[in-house]
Amino acid sequence: MNDSWDQRRQAKEDQYFDQQNKDALRKIKSGERKPRLSPISGEPMEEIVMDGVTVDRCKTSGGIWLDSGELEEIIKQSQARGGTDGDWMKTFFGGLFSK
Numbered sequence: 001m002n003d004s005w006d007q008r009r010q011a012k013e014d015q016y017f018d019q020q021n022k023d024a025l026r027k028i029k030s031g032e033r034k035p036r037l038s039p040i041s042g043e044p045m046e047e048i049v050m051d052g053v054t055v056d057r058c059k060t061s062g063g064i065w066l067d068s069g070e071l072e073e074i075i076k077q078s079q080a081r082g083g084t085d086g087d088w089m090k091t092f093f094g095g096l097f098s099k
Contacts, residue, residue, distance in 0.1 A: 038063065051077035 027033075035044035038058035045056040045065070051074045056065045 036065070039065075050074055051081075053077065 036056050038045050040058055040063055041060040045058050047054050048057050053070050053073045
């Protein structure tokens with residue numbers, strides 16, 4: 001009897017995750033995106049481009065949030081332009097205050 005409950009639970013779990021995957025694929029295909037919310041103000045953040053890398057900025061506080069690898073990509077793009085080690089910092093911090 002225990003096996004039938006385990007099988008039912010597993011079937012329900014599989015059904016749930018199948019639906020989650022279908023919903024995620026639908027959102028990806030439709031281009032539907034929720035704006036990221038600022039951890040400071042809770043308001044939607046704006047996307048800005050720094051050296052070809054799209055980063056998120058809080059409209060209220062001006063804080064910048066980088067996803068994994070974005071800072072490295074900004075540095076790489078700066079170096080590819082022939083910039084010195086400090087040039088990426090000028091671009092990055094200059095982007096913080098430009099509105």
